[in-house]
Amino acid sequence: xxxxxxxxxxxxxxxxxxxxxxxxxxxxxxxxxxxxxxxxxxxxxxxxxxxxxxxxxxxxxxxxxxxxxxxxxxxxxxxxxxxxxxxxxxxxxxxxxxxxxxxxxxxxxxxxxxxxxxxxxxxxx
Amino acid sequence: xxxxxxxxxxxxxxxxxxxxxxxxxxxxxxxxxxxxxxxxxxxxxxxxxxxxxxxxxxxxxxxxxxxxxxxxxxxxxxxxxxxxxxxxxxxxxxxxxxxxxxxxxxxxxxxxxxxxxxxxxxxxxxxxxxxxxxxxxxxxxxxxxxxxxxxxxxxxxxxxxxxxxxxxxxxxxxxxxxxxxxxxxxxxxxxxxxxxxxxxxxxxxxxxxxxxxxxxxxxxxxxxxxxxxxxxxxxxxxxxxxxxxxxxxxxxxxxxxxxxxxxxxxxxxxxxxxxxxxxxxxxxxxxxxxxxxxxxxxxxxxxxxxxxxxxxxxxxxxxxxxxxxxxxxxxxxxxxxxxxxxxxxxxxxxxxxxxxxxxxxxxxxxxxxxxxxxxxxxxxxxxxxxxxxxxxxxxxxxxxxxxxxxxxxxxxxxxxxxxxxxxxxxxxxxxxxxxxxxxxxxxxxxxxxxxxxxxxxxxxxxxxxxxxxxxxxxxxxxxxxxxxxxxxxxxxxxxxxxxxxxxxxxxxxxxxxxxxxxxxxxxxxxxxxxxxxxxxxxxxxxxxxxxxxxxxxxxxxxxxxxxxxxxxxxxxxxxxxxxxxxxxxxxxxxxxxxxxxxxxxxxxxxxxxxxxxxxxxxxxxxxxxxxxxxxxxxxxxxxxxxxxxxxxxxxxxxxxxxxxxxxxxxxxxxxxxxxxxxxxxxxxxxxxxxxxxxxxxxxxxxxxxxxxxxxxxxxxxxxxxxxxxxxxxxxxxxxxxxxxxxxxxxxxxxxxxxxxxxxxxxxxxxxxxx
Numbered sequence: 001x002x003x004x005x006x007x008x009x010x011x012x013x014x015x016x017x018x019x020x021x022x023x024x025x026x027x028x029x030x031x032x033x034x035x036x037x038x039x040x041x042x043x044x045x046x047x048x049x050x051x052x053x054x055x056x057x058x059x060x061x062x063x064x065x066x067x068x069x070x071x072x073x074x075x076x077x078x079x080x081x082x083x084x085x086x087x088x089x090x091x092x093x094x095x096x097x098x099x100x101x102x103x104x105x106x107x108x109x110x111x112x113x114x115x116x117x118x119x120x121x122x123x124x125x
Numbered sequence: 126x127x128x129x130x131x132x133x134x135x136x137x138x139x140x141x142x143x144x145x146x147x148x149x150x151x152x153x154x155x156x157x158x159x160x161x162x163x164x165x166x167x168x169x170x171x172x173x174x175x176x177x178x179x180x181x182x183x184x185x186x187x188x189x190x191x192x193x194x195x196x197x198x199x200x201x202x203x204x205x206x207x208x209x210x211x212x213x214x215x216x217x218x219x220x221x222x223x224x225x226x227x228x229x230x231x232x233x234x235x236x237x238x239x240x241x242x243x244x245x246x247x248x249x250x251x252x253x254x255x256x257x258x259x260x261x262x263x264x265x266x267x268x269x270x271x272x273x274x275x276x277x278x279x280x281x282x283x284x285x286x287x288x289x290x291x292x293x294x295x296x297x298x299x300x301x302x303x304x305x306x307x308x309x310x311x312x313x314x315x316x317x318x319x320x321x322x323x324x325x326x327x328x329x330x331x332x333x334x335x336x337x338x339x340x341x342x343x344x345x346x347x348x349x350x351x352x353x354x355x356x357x358x359x360x361x362x363x364x365x366x367x368x369x370x371x372x373x374x375x376x377x378x379x380x381x382x383x384x385x386x387x388x389x390x391x392x393x394x395x396x397x398x399x400x401x402x403x404x405x406x407x408x409x410x411x412x413x414x415x416x417x418x419x420x421x422x423x424x425x426x427x428x429x430x431x432x433x434x435x436x437x438x439x440x441x442x443x444x445x446x447x448x449x450x451x452x453x454x455x456x457x458x459x460x461x462x463x464x465x466x467x468x469x470x471x472x473x474x475x476x477x478x479x480x481x482x483x484x485x486x487x488x489x490x491x492x493x494x495x496x497x498x499x500x501x502x503x504x505x506x507x508x509x510x511x512x513x514x515x516x517x518x519x520x521x522x523x524x525x526x527x528x529x530x531x532x533x534x535x536x537x538x539x540x541x542x543x544x545x546x547x548x549x550x551x552x553x554x555x556x557x558x559x560x561x562x563x564x565x566x567x568x569x570x571x572x573x574x575x576x577x578x579x580x581x582x583x584x585x586x587x588x589x590x591x592x593x594x595x596x597x598x599x600x601x602x603x604x605x606x607x608x609x610x611x612x613x614x615x616x617x618x619x620x621x622x623x624x625x626x627x628x629x630x631x632x633x634x635x636x637x638x639x640x641x642x643x644x645x646x647x648x649x650x651x652x653x654x655x656x657x658x659x660x661x662x663x664x665x666x667x668x669x670x671x672x673x674x675x676x677x678x679x680x681x682x683x684x685x686x687x688x689x690x691x692x693x694x695x696x697x698x699x700x701x702x703x704x705x706x707x708x709x710x711x712x713x714x715x716x717x718x719x720x721x722x723x724x725x726x727x728x729x730x731x732x733x734x735x736x737x738x739x740x741x742x743x744x745x746x747x748x749x750x751x752x753x754x755x756x757x758x759x760x761x762x763x764x765x766x767x768x769x770x771x772x773x774x775x776x777x778x779x780x781x782x783x784x785x786x787x788x789x790x791x792x793x794x795x796x797x798x799x800x801x802x803x804x805x806x807x808x809x810x811x812x813x814x815x816x817x818x819x820x821x822x823x824x825x826x827x828x829x830x831x832x833x834x835x836x837x838x839x840x841x842x843x844x845x846x847x848x849x850x851x852x853x854x855x856x857x858x859x860x861x862x863x864x865x866x867x868x869x870x871x872x873x874x875x876x877x878x879x880x881x882x883x884x885x886x887x888x889x890x891x892x893x894x895x
Contacts, residue, residue: 001715002710002819002822003710003713003819003822004713004723005818006710006816006822008723008726009814010811010813010814010815010816011727011811011815012811013810013811014807014808014810014811014812015730015731015733015811017689017810017811018734018804018807019734020689021682021803022795022803023681026742026784028681030733030742030746033746033750033776034730034749037753038814040753041753041756042814042818044757044760045818045822046818047831048826048828049760049761050760051759051761052759052760054761054762055761055846055848056845056847057838057839057845057846059845061839062839063835063836063839068761068835069761070828071831071834072851074762074764074765074848075851075852077762077765078764078765078848078852079859081765081768081769082772082863082867083866085775086867086870086871087870088776089775089776089779089874090873090874092779093874093878094877095783096786099786108681108682110681111679120666121666123663124272125272125275125276
């Protein structure tokens with residue numbers, strides 16, 4: 001079962017990275033979302049996969065009666081999903097505002113911080 | 126270390142007492158001088174004073190000092206001349222707004238230099254060595270408003286700083302070779318260093334530092350440039366003390382490193398070349414200070430040469446010349462500064478007939494020049510006699526050294542008198558300022574130093590017993606008795622001395638013609654290490670700029686490409702190299718709807734990559750997100766599934782809001798070649814992650830932590846949903862941080878949006894365009 005997931009994770013990574021290598025900021029952002037999902041699935045699969053038994057303890061018991069899904073990666077991923085969502089939302093608004101101000105969505109055109117040619121520094125003493 | 130304390134209070138004192146603070150501050154070096162003079166008896170009898178305390182015992186570091194004849198002579202020169210210099214600067218920089226700062230720097234330097242010559246542990250030696258470089262930088266650049274000053278300061282710092290690094294490396298090599306980190310035990314180690322296989326490495330490194338500090342050819346160029354500093358600095362650092370640090374180092378290590386073929390070839394060679402180049406370049410100059418600076422270079426060359434020869438006579442000569450040079454050159458520099466101060470120029474071609482206006486200066490100058498020229502009755506004469514006694518019976522290539530020494534000394538004689546005699550003789554000429562005698566603070570220094578040169582020679586037995594013999598013994602590593610006196614003995618040395626004086630007089634008379642000839646030669650060469658320094662610095666700057674442009678080129682896609690290539694390499698290379706590839710997986714038995722959800726996820730991903738319109742992109746992003754949520758649902762993670770559904774829905778909504786305003790290029794803009802490359806990188810990363818995950822899941826699973834949560838979430842935390850218990854209970858703080866992140870993001874987004882609305886009020890067109 002994990003093997004299928006491993007291949008799926010690889011696919012997510014490949015697609016996410018391919019998009020992130022683009023120069024269009026919106027494609028990069030789509031890539032970031034895929035990348036986030038890929039990482040989450042990676043953690044999920046690492047904790048081994050088990051079908052349909054959520055880690056919930058039945059009423060009246062102190063420990064789960066049967067073997068349950070691994071709760072630890074789930075807790076980690078829960079945090080990660082929320083964080084990556086806020087990250088994504090912020091980046092999206094930032095990209096939008098940058099597009100408004102600079103007038104381009106091409107990362108090569110966004111060169112306010114690192115101008116293409118700022119000449120030699122002063123050569124005197 | 127008294128001078129450091131003095132440096133702390135110097136600016137304050139100067140504010141209160143103006144230039145008269147010099148007199149009070151001079152008490153600091155004077156006290157040091159008296160303190161060291163008190164040790165003369167002990168050290169003179171051959172003993173060494175040493176003490177110290179542990180600094181970092183675990184590293185074998187001690188804060189320790191060690192005083193023998195050599196150190197003591199240096200210490201006395203530093204503090205003695207220092208006293209005169211502080212008084213002199215009081216008069217020289219009278220009324221200068223930064224005089225307090227200047228006193229502070231000078232005293233700092235004095236402390237560093239004293240520390241350098243009394244250091245025992247290697248580390249202290251190195252630290253003080255660098256401190257002298259730094260204080261020298263501050264003093265050369267004292268007049269920081271001028272570019273020439275800044276350049277000279279930087280040049281001195283870079284050249285001597287590089288030498289300092291070389292010293293550090295050299296000392297480390299020595300420590301490695303002999304196992305000691307203290308000079309005193311190193312000096313007692315006999316042939317250990319000479320026989321070590323690391324000897325040559327250590328020698329080159331140590332000489333690299335000594336030659337840069339003591340301005341040996343081809344590193345001599347920084348010293349004349351350092352004359353941009355105020356004259357007290359030139360007199361003190363750049364003739365009497367700091368530049369001798371390199372000589373000190375060479376002399377200090379002579380007992381353990383000398384007496385080898387390499388030593389006796391390299392040192393005389395470089396010293397001799399420096400002597401020749403220094404005197405020849407000195408002839409070329411018309412500026413009094415520059416003339417003296419080049420003769421200083423030459424004198425340092427002479428000292429290095431003598432130390433390198435290594436015979437007892439040579440070492441005696443070196444010791445005598447060291448003392449003589451500090452006195453007469455310090456005095457001459459102060460005279461040059463005095464002339465400059467009182468007449469407004471130091472150009473020798475414009476100075477004549479000052480003897481009536483400045484009689485005391487004239488006397489001081491003559492005293493110093495007679496010593497420099499090596500005439501009888503002066504200490505310089507003793508040194509010169511010993512030099513010729515060393516070289517008098519040359520063998521083989523030492524004859525070349527003799528010729529260099531005679532010519533060099535003759536030219537130095539000529540230049541000494543050109544500085545000390547020529548401005549005072551003849552008819553008075555018009556100078557920028559009306560010439561008159563300087564105040565006592567200015568002429569005290571040169572007079573005392575000049576007179577000391579005479580007194581030391583007249584009382585030569587005492588001087589030898591106190592200074593020359595202990596110094597020479599320390600340099601040689603075995604007791605040496607210096608006996609020479611001022612009464613000339615007939616013999617080879619005297620003949621050679623006479624020859625030198627005769628040549629010197631000829632050179633003095635023909636100085637103008639010599640100068641013109643040298644100027645012609647230099648023009649013909651047209652390039653020197655000084656220009657080389659500029660070229661190297663400019664080249665370095667260009668290289669740095671070019672490198673920055675390549676590495677830091679401001680193109681995000683290139684940064685990303687490099688990053689992901691690195692990621693792919695880290696994932697794949699170790700697995701392939703160490704043969705850790707996972708076993709071939711079997712095809713698992715999944716239920717049909719599970720395959721279905723997986724297929725939906727794959728289709729969603731593919732659609733995102735190929736999306737040509739906004740709508741497709743948004744929808745397919747949603748599809749893959751929901752597919753992932755379904756996967757969580759199917760495999761025992763309802764909480765994740767629930768969150769993922771919510772987040773995906775929100776993402777799609779926000780994305781839709783923004784994307785309707787943002788253009789998604791209908792086709793991928795990348796050229797095919799770029800696309801293929803990106804695909805290859807992305808594919809490699811994907812395969813890497815997949816293989817890694819396969820490998821990991823094929824390993825046995827350690828579920829202790831999960832079992833812990835399963836066991837205790839009910840009994841300790843009283844919650845039945847284990848995932849929720851972990852989040853709000855076991856990792857409560859973490860979750861608090863997560864909430865904070867979400868809040869900060871919300872605030873940031875709000876801020877971004879608010880800035881926009883303000884802008885639109887000012888320029889409504891922007892919003893319309895968008």
